[in-house]
Amino acid sequence: xxxxxxxxxxxxxxxxxxxxxxxxxxxxxxxxxxxxxxxxxxxxxxxxxxxxxxxxxxxxxxxxxxxxxxxxxxxxxxxxxxxxxxxxxxxxxxxxxxxxxxxxxxxxxxxxxxxxxxxxxxxxxxxxxxxxxxxxxxxxxxxxxxxxxxxxxxxxxxxxxxxxxxxxxxxxxxxxxxxxxxxxxxxxxxxxxxxxxxxxxxxxxxxxxxxxxxxxxxxxxxxxxxxxxxxxxxxxxxxxxxxxxxxxxxxxxxxxxxxxxxxxxxxxxxxxxxxxxxxxxxxxxxxxxxxxxxxxxxxxxxxxxxxxxxxxxxxxxxxxxxxxxxxxxxxxxxxxxxxxxxxxxxxxxxxxxxxxxxxxxxxxxxxxxxxxxxxxxxxxxxxxxxxxxxxxxxxxxxxxxxxxxxxxxxxxxxxxxxxxxxxxxxxxxxxxxxxxxxxxxxxxxxxxxxxxxxxxxxxxxxxxxxxxxxxxxxxxxxxxxxxxxxxxxxxxxxxxxxxxxxxxxxx
Amino acid sequence: xxxxxxxxxxxxxxxxxxxxxxxxxxxxxxxxxxxxxxxxxxxxxxxxxxxxxxxxxxxxxxxxxxxxxxxxxxxxxxxxxxxxxxxxxxxxxxxxxxxxxxxxxxxxxxxxxxxxxxxxxxxxxxxxxxxxxxxxxxxxxxxxxxxxxxxxxxxxxxxxxxxxxxxxxxxxxxxxxxxxxxxxxxxxxxxxxxxxxxxxxxxxxxxxxxxxxxxxxxxxxxxxxxxxxxxxxxxxxxxxxxxxxxxxxxxxxxxxxxxxxxxxxxxxxxxxxxxxxxxxxxxxxxxxxxxxxxxxxxxxxxxxxxxxxxxxxxxxxxxxxxx
Numbered sequence: 001x002x003x004x005x006x007x008x009x010x011x012x013x014x015x016x017x018x019x020x021x022x023x024x025x026x027x028x029x030x031x032x033x034x035x036x037x038x039x040x041x042x043x044x045x046x047x048x049x050x051x052x053x054x055x056x057x058x059x060x061x062x063x064x065x066x067x068x069x070x071x072x073x074x075x076x077x078x079x080x081x082x083x084x085x086x087x088x089x090x091x092x093x094x095x096x097x098x099x100x101x102x103x104x105x106x107x108x109x110x111x112x113x114x115x116x117x118x119x120x121x122x123x124x125x126x127x128x129x130x131x132x133x134x135x136x137x138x139x140x141x142x143x144x145x146x147x148x149x150x151x152x153x154x155x156x157x158x159x160x161x162x163x164x165x166x167x168x169x170x171x172x173x174x175x176x177x178x179x180x181x182x183x184x185x186x187x188x189x190x191x192x193x194x195x196x197x198x199x200x201x202x203x204x205x206x207x208x209x210x211x212x213x214x215x216x217x218x219x220x221x222x223x224x225x226x227x228x229x230x231x232x233x234x235x236x237x238x239x240x241x242x243x244x245x246x247x248x249x250x251x252x253x254x255x256x257x258x259x260x261x262x263x264x265x266x267x268x269x270x271x272x273x274x275x276x277x278x279x280x281x282x283x284x285x286x287x288x289x290x291x292x293x294x295x296x297x298x299x300x301x302x303x304x305x306x307x308x309x310x311x312x313x314x315x316x317x318x319x320x321x322x323x324x325x326x327x328x329x330x331x332x333x334x335x336x337x338x339x340x341x342x343x344x345x346x347x348x349x350x351x352x353x354x355x356x357x358x359x360x361x362x363x364x365x366x367x368x369x370x371x372x373x374x375x376x377x378x379x380x381x382x383x384x385x386x387x388x389x390x391x392x393x394x395x396x397x398x399x400x401x402x403x404x405x406x407x408x409x410x411x412x413x414x415x416x417x418x419x420x421x422x423x424x425x426x427x428x429x430x431x432x433x434x435x436x437x438x439x440x441x442x443x444x445x446x447x448x449x450x451x452x453x454x455x456x457x458x459x460x461x462x463x464x465x466x467x468x469x470x471x472x473x474x475x476x477x478x479x480x481x482x483x484x485x486x487x488x489x490x491x492x493x494x495x496x497x498x499x500x501x502x503x504x505x506x507x
Numbered sequence: 508x509x510x511x512x513x514x515x516x517x518x519x520x521x522x523x524x525x526x527x528x529x530x531x532x533x534x535x536x537x538x539x540x541x542x543x544x545x546x547x548x549x550x551x552x553x554x555x556x557x558x559x560x561x562x563x564x565x566x567x568x569x570x571x572x573x574x575x576x577x578x579x580x581x582x583x584x585x586x587x588x589x590x591x592x593x594x595x596x597x598x599x600x601x602x603x604x605x606x607x608x609x610x611x612x613x614x615x616x617x618x619x620x621x622x623x624x625x626x627x628x629x630x631x632x633x634x635x636x637x638x639x640x641x642x643x644x645x646x647x648x649x650x651x652x653x654x655x656x657x658x659x660x661x662x663x664x665x666x667x668x669x670x671x672x673x674x675x676x677x678x679x680x681x682x683x684x685x686x687x688x689x690x691x692x693x694x695x696x697x698x699x700x701x702x703x704x705x706x707x708x709x710x711x712x713x714x715x716x717x718x719x720x721x722x723x724x725x726x727x728x729x730x731x732x733x734x735x736x737x738x739x740x741x742x743x744x745x746x747x748x749x750x751x752x753x754x755x756x757x758x759x760x761x762x763x764x765x766x767x768x769x770x771x772x773x774x775x776x777x778x779x780x781x782x783x784x785x786x787x788x789x790x791x792x793x794x795x796x797x798x799x800x801x802x803x804x805x806x807x808x809x810x811x812x813x814x815x816x817x818x819x820x821x822x823x824x825x826x827x828x829x830x
């Protein structure tokens with residue numbers, strides 16, 4: 001048997017099918033994953049990746065289909081069964097007890113005997129061996145909540161390995177990591193693979209797939225649409241497979257035709273709660289028909305600037321004029337009446353009430369409008385009709401205005417906010433981090449909407465920490481550093497030039 | 508020497524008054540560490556007091572009384588568990604409801620069975636837990652300082668008192684040195700971690716509330732047939748809530764729970780002692796002022812004097828498997 005030149009695949013899925021009520025999350029999925037490989041599963045939010053992994057890990061039962069591990073058909077009724085079949089999972093949101101030590105977290109559920117003391121020493125020895133073999137350094141006696149995120153993730157991997165995992169599933173593992181931590185993780189994954197472990201990496205980041213995987217499978221709307229050897233594919237092909245059509249990773253836009261000034265900021269200074277100047281004597285104009293981008297490393301005053309313009313934060317001095325009218329004394333609602341629309345940086349914190357149904361969020365901030373009711377009463381009929389129109393126009397999925405907002409994916413939640421603000425037909429649109437945590441297809445969609453808004457003769461102010469986004473959308477780029485605008489460039493400015501300005505080195 | 512005698516007598520009653528608090532707070536410790544808020548401690552204590560008094564009267568055995576108290580208290584726990592664990596109901600509402608059930612049911616049943624306005628008949632002899640004189644208490648009595656303390660504070664308590672103080676290290680050991688304790692604490696912090704480790708969150712939480720019921724059985728029994736000799740209407744009189752305050756004050760840790768309960772017991776003892784006595788420089792103070800002390804202290808402590816009390820993170824949140 002050991003002479004068999006091609007060992008059975010680590011995982012084989014045959015005809016896996018799963019429905020949640022009317023939602024067909026997984027449609028007849030077939031997938032083969034070779035032993036000792038890193039296999040990527042890529043797809044947009046809501047494509048069914050997480051459901052499929054949850055089926056492999058025993059969180060859900062498939063309605064139909066078969067799972068084979070090392071060629072042997074098995075039934076995975078719960079996580080316990082997955083663990084005993086050598087499957088380990090690193091969840092996107094870590095399943096750790098934060099005030100326990102690393103050691104306590106690892107042994108939870110596989111403690112050995114009824115008393116903790118005796119088996120702890122054995123567990124410690126075993127863990128030290130695992131740490132040495134795979135480069136998973138982390139202090140076993142540290143309290144988990146004191147550890148940086150990257151180290152917490154290593155604890156999750158240790159947990160899986162300690163339970164004897166040969167197959168490791170990682171769900172969006174880099175979402176919470178800094179670039180350096182992500183590199184460290186990839187090194188660990190390569191070591192694990194080289195020692196014969198099989199790794200399933202779920203992500204929607206194309207760059208990661210290209211950097212680390214041996215093979216990649218693409219999911220779209222519950223279906224497995226393609227499997228490729230990573231070396232034989234390209235980012236463009238994968239993006240197209242994910243979205244189901246050609247995706248422009250770079251936005252195309254025509255020349256700007258600037259008109260009259262619609263937003264004017266003069267000597268604006270904004271202090272935070274401790275009296276520190278977050279925005280320091282900033283002046284600029286935004287004209288009709290242009291997109292002005294504000295580039296900068298997060299925390300250099302862009303958020304405070306945006307909030308001051310939106311009317312959420314009170315400036316300590318300076319002037320803001322919207323369409324020529326000073327707005328210092330006006331609150332956010334009055335400014336909206338003047339033609340301001342605001343897509344806030346953090347949709348969960350400011351843009352949406354997650355517990356509301358979709359249609360309720362679709363009018364948030366505009367609920368006083370005559371169209372949605374009169375006096376103290378809301379016209380629910382009109383609001384739902386309006387919400388349905390926006391859902392159709394912005395391709396918000398699932399198309400159900402009565403669904404709780406928390407149940408939409410990040411990209412669709414962002415589309416709810418974008419639809420609400422842009423469909424108001426504002427004169428001035430201010431946008432913060434429009435595509436943070438949003439999948440490729442939705443990014444392209446949102447970018448196109450922002451450009452259309454410009455082309456319709458509106459003024460757009462864009463704040464983003466993604467330099468690519470700023471460069472591809474903006475007609476003019478202002479760079480902010482330490483609360484000051486340190487320079488203005490056109491969109492032709494190179495990444496390096498802007499990077500140096502953002503670091504406060506060049507002007 | 509007279510002042511010292513007063514101190515000894517206050518300390519003696521401090522111990523006696525803190526026992527029901529201690530059992531109850533330890534009960535709350537197990538439940539809340541597992542993520543189940545237990546405002547129903549009061550009701551469980553009251554129901555156990557009634558059951559133990561009835562059983563002790565009918566059988567003449569204090570131990571059977573204790574058994575009945577434990578049984579009824581665990582039954583209340585299971586109802587709370589069914590509402591808040593199995594059916595994911597609001598834990599506060601379920602607990603408050605049980606408190607009302609206990610207050611009403613004990614009086615109604617007491618009146619129906621014994622016709623004494625809700626009281627149960629007096630029990631005596633074997634039907635009560637009587638003070639135990641520890642060996643050498645009489646011989647020690649004349650030794651200065653240590654003698655009276657040994658004879659009147661340490662000796663001369665009933666068996667449940669000693670069990671309460673033994674329960675403190677035992678609770679610590681169970682919570683922090685056993686597999687059961689590790690899993691119990693984990694389920695109160697992050698039930699998702701427990702679930703993915705292949706352990707049943709539901710069963711773990713049920714076991715925790717059963718332990719809570721077990722311990723409340725002791726506190727109720729202590730009230731009815733150790734401290735008193737019968738059940739009286741609403742005899743728990745808010746002690747369940749004070750125990751809850753002690754638990755929070757102690758930040759959900761067993762040994763500090765003991766000291767917090769002793770502090771509340773001490774304030775209670777002072778209130779009893781000050782009845783009709785005058786305070787130097789002020790004169791006679793209405794006894795209600797002293798009686799209010801434990802409650803005022805509770806408010807002050809909970810208003811932030813204890814610093815940041817880090818409650819079990821998943822406390823009060825029913826566990827729902829995520830998609």
